[in-house]
Structures are given as structure tokens and as C-alpha cells.
Amino acid sequence: MAVSPGAAQPGIHPAEEAVVDVHSPVAEHVVELATARKDILRIATAGSVDDGKSTLIGRLLYDSKAVFEDQYEAVARASKGDFVDLALLTDGLRAEREQGITIDVAYRYFSTPRRTFILADTPGHVQYTRNMVTGASTADLAIVLVDARKGLLEQSRRHAFLASLLRVPHLVVAVNKMDLVGWSEETFERISDEFSAFAAKLQVPDLTVVPISALHGDNVVTHSPNTPWYEGPTLLHHLEHVHVAGDRNLTDPRFPVQYVIRPQSDEFHDYRGYAGTVGSGVLRVGDEVQVLPSGLTTTISGIDGPRGPVDEAFAPMSVTMRLADDLDVSRGDLICRPGNAPQVTQDLDALVCWMADEPLRPRQRLAVKHTTRSVRAVVKELSYRLDVNTLHRDLEAGELGLNDIGRVRLRTTQPLFVDDYLRNRVTGRFILVDEATNATVGAGMLTPAG
């Protein structure tokens, strides 16, 4: 909705706000830091209930000075114990504050001179796993918190597994509450080893383990004197420096057509453009391209970006493609390169994370949304259900219940243009929607058949 009338920004006393000399050298430096060209790192926290996810995010915000004084004071007033509960900085729903738990994802923003961060604080409670998946689905990096006293719990494993399933490229295990185990190196090493053993069974491309105290701030922003035996980076240092440039697929051009632009004005009488977001790869003016499902080929005659024509477009740019030939192209079609096309298929083999109370069962009908294409599907087969603790495959499972993960085969009414999720996160994913309730009931990640 519109900006609420008279709403002052938090922490700013309106009449005094701006009485500063913005041309002083100090001010110029501050402005330079605040407005420098940076990239964005999206982070999701994960882990079991009460492991300290919200506290950690509160700590990161507070120590990086992203919290205004009056926000801090409000949190201090609302805190029940004998310390300031930084978790309240993100637990904003009334029910969350009353119960002291996180129910739904909260997004927070902060930046350092090096990077801008979008933090998704996700709930640990098993009942709200789908909200954790929501927060983690867009993440570049997931922080799985582990309570040093409790070690790896089922929920820590589930979340680490979900992060790997979603192909979150970077994983950090933050062994938290080190203050409560006397800063024991041995405890840290034990949890670290246990996790590494578990992670070996998953596909975790990049794993870092850090001992922290979210409550007191040890090894979050500054190195802790309490852990002299730890020589790795602080958490924030790692977040600022983790190398993400190689995370995207820049080799396989995939452009799902989202919207057809036809101005029908005198000035742009013949203009016909195909708007969309580049899913992966790079597309250039002059490239020979193939359009699916027709299979016809043509060349890119122009690419219009947000600031006019550009020579090339790459993920995740939102652009409009113009093609040399007058083909029949509509929403849901996909532009790729001849010789590098996704698989065109009506049979989907996927790992599905089920998010509804009503279980998924064979022969069930569902709506599928994949890139910009919506089709209907029937569940042909439930191959197995995964035990998130042991990763054991239960081949006898007859259904997937709420928060279960299993391998499913679907048959769709229309072909989809798919890649394995491992190779391409954009064309390898889909959501499942209940056609009666319209609820989003599942997340699917395509895997090779067989």
C-alpha cells in the first residue's frame, strides 16, 4: 500500500534529521561507502528450534550497525530475560514474540563496504519447514546453526539436506552457544567431524564451519579471545569474501518467454518483442537461436534492456528479445541455442518436498508451474521416501506427508523444457499447486531418470 502518512523512519527524529554537512570529507566518505557499486549475497539461516538463528541475525544487524537506536530500545523493552533478546529484531509477528519462536521467514537487509546482504531468517520448527524452504530457495549461502550443547539434531540434518537439495551453493555450519560449553575445542571438533561425515553423503560444494556465540557476538564480526584455537575466518568475513561468481550457469542459454510485447502504436508498428528473464547462459545479438516447442530457428535481431538496446544478456537480466523472423512465439515458449536445447518431455523425475497436510499419493492430479509454463500433471509413481536423518530410501512408502521428501514421477499434459536441477537451477525446478485450494503444495527438483 501507499506510504503511511506521516510515518517517520525508525530511529530518526524528524526535525533534526538532516542538519549535517554533506560536503565534508567524512560525509563524502560515508556516502561513497553507502552508495558504492556492490553485489548482493542472499543468505538463509537454518537449523533446529532455538539453535539461535534469529539471535544470530539480530547480532549481525546490530554489530554491522544496521539497527536504529529506537529499534534496539524497543527490543530491549520487549525482552523478557535479563539480556536483550536480539531475536526480537526479526521475530516480528505477535505470535512469534509470544511463543519465542519463528513461524515465518523474515527478510532483513544490511550492507558492509564490500557487499549487500539479504538475510532470510527461517523458522527451525519442523511444522514450518515449508517456510524454511521458501527462505532457502533463493539463497546463495545457507547458515545451518547447531547448538553446541545438543550437537546435530534431526532438524539440523533436515535443513542441511534441504539446502543441498535446493543446491544452495555455499553452506556454513555455525556451531553456536559456544559460551555454554566452555568454548571447548573438542566439542567443536566433534560436531564439525560429525557434520562433515553427514555432508559427505550430500552434495555440498562448499562447506565452512565456525564456532560462535550469537548471543555474545564471538567470531560473528570480530575474532573471539575465547577461541584462540580457532584460526578460520569470522562469520562476517566469510560472508563478505565467499566467491559466488562461479555459481551461475553461464554456458547453457535458456530464455523462457514471459510476456509478448506488441505496442500497436504508429511509432512501433512492427515491434514484436519477447520479454523475459534470462534463466542461464548468455545470449547475444546475432546469435542463432531455436524456439521451443516449435523447434524453429532464427537469429536474435535485438535485445532491449531496461536502459535501451544492449549487445548481450545474461542471467538474471530481465530483457526483451527481438527475433529476425516472424515466428509464432508465446508465453511459456523457450528460446535456446540449436545444439544446446533442454530436454522436451512430459515425464518428470524429481525429488519433491511436500508442503501440504494432505499427503501426496500416486494417481493424484496437480498443477505444475515450471519457468513460465503452467500445465497439469498426474503422479505416476512414488519411487521412494527419504529418511532425512540416514538418507535411507524407503521404497515401500505409499505417500509423502507434510515436510516429507521423496522421489516422484509425474506425467504432464503438455511437454516441458527441462534440465537436471544439478546442471540448471532455473529449468530444473517447478512448483506443485493444488487445483482445488490453489495452495502451493510442493517444490520439485528434477533429477536424471533411472
Place this chain on the structure above:
Amino acid sequence: MTSPDYRLTQLETLEAESVHVIREVAAELERPVLLFSGGKDSIVMLELARKAFAPARIPFPVMHVDTGLNFPEVLEFRDKRVAELGVQLVVASVPDAIAAGTVKEEPNGSRNRIQTPVLLDAVEEHGFTALFGGARRDEDKARAKERVFSFRDEFGQWDPKNQRPELWDLYNGRIHLGESIRVFPLSNWTELDIWQYIARERIAIPPLYLAQEREVVERQGMLYAVNEFIRPRDGEQVVRETVRYRTVGDANLTAAVRSHATTVEEVIAEIAVTRMTERGATRGDDKVSDAAMEDRKKEGYF
């Protein structure tokens, strides 16, 4: 423009994400409408909508919930912008609703609350199924929890404890008759992002956002410009001050701030510097120690 390693900057990433969201709504929902107040966030949202469909026109109307308490500069700006873009403007008028008896004026003179039924009535009358709003998640705690596609039941209600999962950028816009989706394309933008984008794209904004000498009265520590809706009360002194507005809400309630920022770049500088100095001054520059927290506790926070 873009670096050779094929990475987008922060603003380019946010822009691409917003354009994607806006196109998705236009493609999937039957009757979208964009809420346009003439404030900076909705101005940026409208600009992103323009980019999303250029060189074609924006394929949906814009709606202004008119409280009847507008700064004249903002109304002027609204009409000019709408005319430039050739989009249809729907006005949902609070004064008309008061006259018709569908809502009642609140005793405190604020029309903040009563604009909601006026909005919902207009949505029903026009059959709008998707409403674009310019809210950002950094604005407040409840907003920080909201999805980009935020489902509303037939009463326009939000159920924060039972939101649809929202995976990747695969938005679910399916609704039944009478239900609607509120869409927030600026979800991941911060206030500073908005200003930087306005500067970078040279987007026109109402003059109220820039500092100018105005006649003001001070009321409970806030500066209010004297206008049609704000008259000096007994004992209040009218003084001339150089001020600008941070938000442009209702003219009877919105306070101005002292400022020398006459350009957008200077506004950005003031925002950036104020944030830093404010924190620096109140909590020490470098690191926040436990002692600082302890001291606060001792001062009686709980």
C-alpha cells in the same frame, strides 16, 4: 554498464527482479492495478512497470486512494505522470465515500484507517484481482514477513501465520473469485536503493522531496509547513526554514525535516550521513561491547 564477469550490481539485480514480478502479474492475473500515490516508492514502481512493457504502454490502470488531504504538488505530479504514460487513472475518493456515508471521519482527523474500506470497495467495483503496492520489507517488522505475492481472501485479509510457500521466482497467482493478490515488486529494496535508483535513472519526483524555504510551525518537536490543512494555532510561531519531506502522506499530518538538500544526490548524502552519525553518536563508533548492553540494562531497560 556491466562488468566482464557477468555480474549485475545491486540496483540492476533489484531492477531485474522487480521487472520480472511485474511481467509475471500482467501475464497471469486477469485485472491488475498499480497503486500510485505520487510518493517516491510508487513513482519507482511505476517507472519499473514502464520499463517492463516498453515500448508498449503499461497494460493495466493505476489507482490513487485519494484521502482529500493531498499536497497540491503531489496531485499535480500524479496527473502529469499518468498523462505522460498514457495509463488510465482510477481515483478511489475518501471524501466521496464520507459524503455517501460509506465511511465516517475519525475524530482525530486522520484518514489513514478509513482509506482501507474505500480501497476495498474500489477493488470490488472494478473487479481488480491483483494490486501492486510499493511497500518495502525494510519498512517494518510485519512487512519483513510478507511474500512478494501476498494472498488476500475475499475480505482483503492477510493471514500471516498461513502464507503460501514462495519458491524461487515461481510465483503462484492462482485465486478463486473474490480473492486477490497483493504484489510487492519492491520487497527487497531499501530506502537508500530507492533514492539511488531515482538518482541513477533521473526519475522525476514531486518538488516536496527537495529542500526549499517554507513557512513552518513547530509542533511536538516536528516541523509542519503551513498549508491548506495546517494553520498556526494560538501560541505557535510561524518561522521560515529550509525543509524537505521524507514521505508525502496526508498534508495535515506529514512533517518536514530541516535540510539543505536541493538535489537528489544531496538527499542521498543526507540519508547516508544521518544514519551513520546517528548511530555513531548514540552508540560509539567501532564495536558494540557487552558492557554497552549491560549499561543499557542497568539504565532500566527491563
